[in-house]
Amino acid sequence: MSDHEHHDPGFIRKYVFSVDHKVIGIQYTVTSLLFLLFGFGLMMIMRAQLAYPQGDFSFLERIFGEAGFVGGAMLPEFYNQLGAMHGTIMVFLGVVPLAVGGFGNYVMPLQIGAPDMAFPKLNMASYWVYLPGGLIMLSSFFVEGGAAQYGWTAYPPLANTQPEYLGQTLWLVGMVFLITSSLLGSVNFIVTIVQLRVKGLSFFRLPFFVWAQFITSFLLLLAFPPLEAAGVMQLMDRVAGTSFFMPDGLVIGGRPANVAGGGNPLLWQHLFWFLAHPEVYVLILPALGIVGEVIANNTRKPLWGYRSLVYSVIFLGFMSFIVWAHHMFMTGMGQTLSIFFQTTTMIISIPSVIILTALILSLWGGSIRFNVPMLFALSFLPMFGIGGLTGLPLGLAASDIQLHDTYYVIGHFHFVVAPGTLMALFAGIYYWYPKATGRMMNEMLGKLHWIGTLVFLNGVFIPMFVQGLAGVSRRLYDQTWYEHGKEVQNWTVASSWSAWLLGIAQIPFILNFFLSLRAGKKVGENPWHATTLEWAAPSPPPHGNFTSEPVVYRGPYEYSVPGDSEDYSPQFVQKA
């Protein structure tokens, strides 16, 4: 779509309704960081209740008013709202928009040498559908009955109850917005990667990050629509009184439910997990991509087994569609099915192991620079490893009997997405910040941020494995109701304190992020001496990206090539 008018775009066209992928990428990044902070804030409030179940939270009551507190005590419904919204915000409004909308939008077109996305206006639309979707979700805190409170998984029939409250309905509407945004984005990503690669950039010369974004886009494209269908059905259940997920003979609150019945609660779970398992890989793959970039750059040597990495990612993408029911072993699944899903789950662990091994082996023989992005990328490896390993007992139905729906599950997936993916996303921010702003972030503050984050993230999530093994169910407002919960309550307290300290540990990052805009050291095009195409553009790149169209001469990670005078040979530099 050609625009003729772009001579001197005003402020609004340039920074608000911009069609430049870089501005949109920054919009996504900033918005999703704010959402992450908000979601993190919800969690810190939850942790207060968890650590001190009978505590007096008058200071919180003064902030939040009577909707969530009575006489200084937090109400269970408020706790459930915090839980459901924490999950939703972190996954759908925080991590995915940051990893795909932010990094994908900003870096991917640069890395393939494109002047912009294939459909710049669609790109803008995608952001402007995402933002209202997020705001709709947040607005649900202010309606009667509060926000969605049935968990981020929103299992019916529970999520169909109380249709008079708008919270869950707004959640569903917001979800439809977010899904639409993701679909627009993923179409755009795939077309851009397939069509707009610059001359010489064959598929096997693509940076690993682009590959990760490519597969991620396919997952979003094909896995989200079933959730959209499920969302529409739940919306019908709540608004039009249908019974898609309401079986016969329901008696809710002592009264027979006034619905037709004949629905199936498990249908929602199937459709939900048909999305939500690929969604896990949507959270992980871009992170793996970022870590690959940072590691190659800071070991000054090629990634080990580039091709096996690519094949593993493709394989992961396919497999992620046929493992979803391992979230449902406890729903009364038959033997054949459970064996099938246990097997596929074990199979999908193999490419993950290959990727992690390749990344670790890439370190061998390098000349490792310990700068801030590298520190985050390096800590990603063992953290993601713990997340992956603790998935094993959950992927086997027999051991899942004891651990399903306990804190062990929470520990497991948080290790994958929080100390895992978030670490990688921080690495990405420190790594590409100079490209986006033309200035470095402060090294000292960065290291402070890194050590605090690493220590306290582990402090938050390791106690959860102990709680889980002790048999404490998840989503409990007060675990001391149970004997086995009482015994591990001190672990909960430790976890809560770590969470609050983790909040403090983010202060250096926030300072760094804003102060460096002004005070950071100015840099040229390629401060990290990197090889991929984004470093051929000026920092920050202008609208249209490259001053002259680059041509690609070699693979993405040609570091320390023997016989070369420099220890890096960029893709875009022709050498003899």
Next chain:
Amino acid sequence: MDFTLLDGLMPKDISTHGYQIDRLLEYLHWFMLLIFIGWAIFLTYTLVKFRARQGHKASYDEIKAKPSKYAEIFVVAFELVLLVGLAVPTFAYVRTDFPGKDKNPVEIRVVAEQFQWNMHYPGEDGVFGKTRPDLVASDNLVGLDLSDPAAGDDFVVPTMHVPVDRPVVLQLSSKDVIHSFFIPVMRVKQDVIPGMSIPMWFEATETGEYQIACAQLCGNNHFRMSAQFYVDTEKDYAAFLAENAPGGDDEEEEEEEEDE
């Protein structure tokens, strides 16, 4: 194994099948620990040895990583053994190997609702009376149809009593939303799904007083949807049955309900 990883961490096991689950978990955690230590050693060594410093250059060539291949094969083999050798048979045993009539199992219907567990005992005749959702009322929590002759000796209590060393078969159903029936010490967990009746079995090996938990978010008071769980001697169990049989004194039953 004398030295175990998970002993102090997991609740005690008073079921006949639980050792299979615990064994699987134990092996898995050893495996995880082993792999993680392997990584940690490799990482530390590599990071020190190949740190950037004066006079040290990165090498362009990949290492020929035979060990990684072995490690991957080891991981796959281990997973395969666990899957085929332990996980699948254990799950099949727990889920399909129901005790036959010759073992004289105790049968109990469990009807979950927000936020309590109703234990429906069939009474002396061993046959559950019919239930209908439209008969549910505050004095008839499971909607028992008293016109059914089999319903006469049925009773419903909010706590579960089972005899020790005798298999128990539960029929789990829910009146409203999805719950999950979880007894940590018994190593059993089963989602309770409205519209379905899902059977489950276990056998206790030790008497005592324990707790049933709800493991699936079921509403505001999910956190206190617990029930007392008593494993009785045969004698105590018989006394419990006699005490609650209808026609005797109903007060006991009502008192316990109020405890909830």
Next chain:
Amino acid sequence: MGGHTVEEIKKEVRVYITVFVSLLVLSIATVLVSKLDVSMTVAVIIGMAIASLKGTLVACYFMHLISEKKAIYAVLIITVLFFAVLMALPLMDYQSNEAFTGRA
């Protein structure tokens, strides 16, 4: 679509008309066939067969899939694959319940 000369386009138009008429005939056929007194299985097979035939005609000729580029086919093959998984979903539920005495 290769053809862009007037002659070729005229030929295509004839194809469109033929497809259109076949679609009309098949639509009437599917209504008439549904009146037959056959078992559910047979009815589903016949109904879906006619619908698939119509769908194929639309996809191949109106949507030009009969002579499309490999990139489009690749997208469609992937989609069909995951669509198949999605269609296996009702099977899941059947399997879930088979072991049990059934719904309450």
Next chain:
Amino acid sequence: MSAPVIRYIDEPHPVTGVTNGKFGLWLFLASEVMLFGALFSSYILLRVGAKSWPDGWERLNVPLATANTVVLITSSVTMVMAWVGCKLNDLGKFRFYMGITVALSFVFLVIKTIEYKPKFEHYQVYFYDGATIPGYEELTTITGHLEEDDFEKDYIVFAPDKKQPSQTLPDAEGHGDHDHAEGDHDDHGHGHYADPIQINRYDIKRLTNFGPAHSNFYAIYFTMTGLHGLHVIGGIVVNLYFLLFGAGMFRSNIAQFSNRIECAGLYWHFVDLVWIFLFPSIYLL
């Protein structure tokens, strides 16, 4: 600062052989396949799991739906003819066929409305056990017209259909046999109602019109055809835009314009395709 030049908007990529727009549109259709696929899948799952399921042709208006099938197929062929008009660089021809396409899409929506409306005006009442309604003692449910539903009063006024659903099945759904005309496609006729009666609210277990809440059959019917209807509306918006504001681009850049029309066409044919599967599976099976 000039806008970046993005390649392959009007000429196809040398390797893939397609333009960005066409490739993107097919990807979008792929996601649409998954959306409708999930709904079809849910439909099968619910129907297989149901104790009983009414016959579509008994409950729904097959003649109207058949007419709609013809309308949609015709609009599909006129859509492709509009594209041919672009290829022949014939603005008149394009406008003629595009005009018909848009007009037919409106016809589709009008027929759909005629089909939907009576269902919301036709009611069914289910009684509690033991409730006896004078004149309908043997029935546990009756259908008819809701004359009065005043929340102040403890009764409703209801004009039952002359022909009531038979009671061959014990379940309250009351769709045991196929030979009666319980469906609402005939109730726009006159003189179908018996004299109105008063029904006490305490006898009513459930009162519902034949809208989505009536039963899963209607829920599926309204959700799937409704979502399809939304897609039709989307198509109208796009096609109307090209019809009304396309002339400028038609003259300035015919290649790009016909690419856009091809894409709009692909979408429209897909909407047609969905209907081709919806029609037999909901109305006829």
